[in-house]
Amino acid sequence: DVPSGYIESFAKIDNGNVESIRFQNVPSFVQSLDATIDIPEIGSVQYDLAFGGAYYAIVNVDQVKLKCTEQYHDALIDKGMRIKHAIMNSVEIKHPIEPEMNFLYGTIFTDLAQDSTNHSRNVCIFADGELDRSPTGTGVSARAAIHYKRNEIKLGESITIESILGSTFSVKIDRAIEYGKYNAIIPQVTGGAYITGINTFFINPDDPLKDGFIFNKELI
Numbered sequence: 070d071v072p073s074g075y076i077e078s079f080a081k082i083d084n085g086n087v088e089s090i091r092f093q094n095v096p097s098f099v100q101s102l103d104a105t106i107d108i109p110e111i112g113s114v115q116y117d118l119a120f121g122g123a124y125y126a127i128v129n130v131d132q133v134k135l136k137c138t139e140q141y142h143d144a145l146i147d148k149g150m151r152i153k154h155a156i157m158n159s160v161e162i163k164h165p166i167e168p169e170m171n172f173l174y175g176t177i178f179t180d181l182a183q184d185s186t187n188h189s190r191n192v193c194i195f196a197d198g199e200l201d202r203s204p205t206g207t208g209v210s211a212r213a214a215i216h217y218k219r220n221e222i223k224l225g226e227s228i229t230i231e232s233i234l235g236s237t238f239s240v241k242i243d244r245a246i247e248y249g250k251y252n253a254i255i256p257q258v259t260g261g262a263y264i265t266g267i268n269t270f271f272i273n274p275d276d277p278l279k280d281g282f283i284f285n286k287e288l289i
Contacts, residue, residue, distance in 0.1 A: 073122040091259040097121040097214040098251035121210030123174035130178040137180035137192045149176035149194025165249025188228035204230045204238040210256040
């Protein structure tokens with residue numbers, strides 16, 4: 070159960086070792102293709118707007134004269150946030166089912182893959198200026214919806230997308246569905262996951278706050 074809905078995840082195991090993880094994502098769809106917006110200090114930017122668990126503006130990185138590589142990370146964040154705020158201030162975003170999703174989460178810059186066996190590379194600038202080290206699961210889902218809408222990939226077809234660090238996610242279109250007013254897809258995302266630490270919490274019966282506390286009653 071995640072903020073965008075319910076997903077199922079699976080592990081591929083070989084000889085007791087997890088080789089990869091995949092998850093079936095929420096309905097993903099395109100709100101608009103080839104939209105344009107004028108942004109001070111950048112100029113006219115063409116973008117696609119799509120949902121893959123969150124809303125993203127997808128922009129070819131050539132438009133901002135950068136590359137999706139490590140040396141440009143600061144500039145990518147700057148341009149990504151400028152684009153995000155400009156679109157947020159001028160475009161209505163309305164999810165057909167989940168009103169809490171009615172906001173633009175980030176900008177995804179796309180680029181040519183550095184490994185010729187992969188489809189492409191992208192960098193997601195999200196939230197308040199974070200840069201995702203991964204290809205972004207919700208982001209590649211949104212991109213799959215765009216490529217399907219453009220008839221660039223078919224049902225059952227998988228593409229592999231690189232991150233800024235060269236790590237990859239594969240995304241496959243599992244099926245097409247109707248979702249509100251949209252023709253949507255159910256994408257399946259595959260990647261790697263690794264344990265980096267273990268944490269242990271203790272509850273002391275004498276702790277007066279052992280059951281926790283909350284000030285924002287709207288969260289209850």
